[in-house]
Amino acid sequence: MTTSAPPLPDPELRGRTTVADRAVERLAAAAAAEVDLATGSARRVLGLPVSDPDRPRVTARVHGDEATVEVDLAVAWPAPVGQVARRVRARVAEQLADLAGLRAVRVDVRVTALPAQRAPERPRVR
Template sequence: MDTISPSAGGSESGTAGKALTGHTGAGTAPETRGRTTIADSVVEKIAGMATREVPGIHSLGSGMARTLGAVTDKVPGGRPSMSRGVKVEVGERQAAVDLDVVVEYGVAIVDVAGDVRTSVITSVERMTGLEVVEVNITVDDVHLADEEDGEEGEGRVQ
């Protein structure tokens, strides 16, 4: 059975310069009708959630971003940012992810980084259909068990 093309020329050689993104009409599959665009913020949230699920990750974000985030998280009615410490570049078919993380003291950083890459790649590719070409991880700090989040230690003078 022949497929009917929307071009008037009838031959494919006469359609130079016209890009067809998919077939149209009642006989075509629904997934080929139209275009889906995924915002960077969506991929950032997915990557942030996937990173936080990995054992050994204490938090995301570097220095000032973590400090400001800790303050805004404590504001009544405020919600923690799932994309803090996450930057992404999203193309039509691919995505690249950059993460700033704080790990727990005592974990093997190389192993945690590998687990984070696996988690992020699996989650982003499964949920968005984008190919994750790289996940770059910067370990900004190590969290010690006796440290309080977002608070200064006691000074010597009271």
């Protein structure tokens, strides 16, 4: 004999989903890393790198269904910094809306380094 579960209440009466600041930071870092020519920037102490620059560093604060985000990244030289920053802002806002249902009210991008872009290796001719 099977018993059916009682029907669920309307969605607005079921409760509330919250997304932690740390989850938003990870989503935003991944989104920023997807933008061409935007990379991570190593933390520095006395001018020396002390961390791996694999992904941009992000700080985020969630307030209800809105988020404010700060992204620290490097832009590969000689890419247009303003253009890369605009693409990062747009990508972060888009991903937060799509994946977390959050509206990015502010996405600040701070470019902390301009590393030279590596040229592709050419085959050696003998």
